[in-house]
Amino acid sequence: MDDKNQTTNAVSADGQPAITDSAVEISCTRGLADWLVQQQMSLGFSSYQSGRLYLVGVDGEMRVSFHERFFARAMGLWSDTQRILLSTIFQIWRLENVLAPGEATDGFDRYYVPRLAHTTGDVDVHEIGVTSEGVIVFVNTLYSCLAVLSETHSFKPIWMPPFISKLAAEDRCHLNGLAMKDGQPAYVTAVSRSDIVNGWRDRHAEGGCLIDVITSEVITDNLSMPHSPRMVGDELWLLNSGTGYPRHRRPGDGRLRAESILPGLSARVRLPQRIRDCRPVPAAGRLVLGTGAGRRTGQTRCGTLVRRSDHRSPFRRHCPLDPARGCCDRAV
Secondary structure, three states: OOHHHEEEEEEEOOOOEOOOOOOOOEOOOOOHHHHHHHHOOOEEEEEOOOOEEEEEEEOOOOOEEEEEEEOOOOOOEEEOOOEEEEEOOOEEEEEEEOOOOOOOEOOEOOOEEEEEEEEOOOOOEEEEEEOOOOOEEEEEOOOOEEEEOOOOOOOEEEEOOOOOOOOOOOOOOOEEEEEEEOOEEEEEEEOOOOOOOOHHHHHOOOOEEEEEOOOOOEEEEEEOOEEEEEEEOOEEEEEEOOOOEEEEEOOOOOOOEEOOOOOOOOOOOOOOOOEEEEEEOOOOOOOHHHHOHHHHHOOOOOEEEEEEOOOOOOOOOEEEEOOOOOOOOEEO
């Protein structure tokens, strides 16, 4: 997209202009502004490599507007219409919309302000969910567990995979993804069943797991770098990132069906009901993807892909980001 069709604004967490070592280049598919207006939505995504939270919307002149804010190792992201939760290098931030209904500032109807930061320590928080009771649940990757916030400690563990023998700061299986169902944690993903320190690194191209949190059943361990399990209606979706193929599981069907291939290593996402995938696709490294998406589509790309929930008619919008900066999580 031409510069005249997009606006940007970058500030750090203290409100000062963000200090960066190089500029981040962002472009988008023609027609994205019209589509966002039609869908009545905005997008948010994080990039842990550049340490940024990006908010994407449409300004009063019908231009795509990119707003950036610096948060060190911005990663897990959750939102509703009034609040954003964001995990960073050692904290979980809460940003609140301070505008009243019908109020606007500079043509925008949401104005998110950092209001609270809970210190967890550097536990590598990957994804965040909120229960029906309003409890924040997060994937504590360093300690291989699901956890909640604690008033007295860094966190309170509430669940571990059945193959993890003890709570230890060893990133044993690289637990990373969380799917909520009926307001409770339902499914998680991990890169492998490893129960030794950093053991997943030897099997990051295979052995990835999808686990039922309620029953602790390992549904499958035949994935490659799985990420982002999500419930869309009654269907479970996840990103089989190392191969480039998203997977979904229909009610009553134990199989994980492969979907269309993606041009990169797909990562985390949050889905509205009418859109199936809003996928960050960082460039891939040494994975099976090099023989799949890399061979079929050429160079891998970094950005966001959106696909309709209708199996028969894929619909995509692309928001490419500088591949060196990477993408992490998304909110809609």
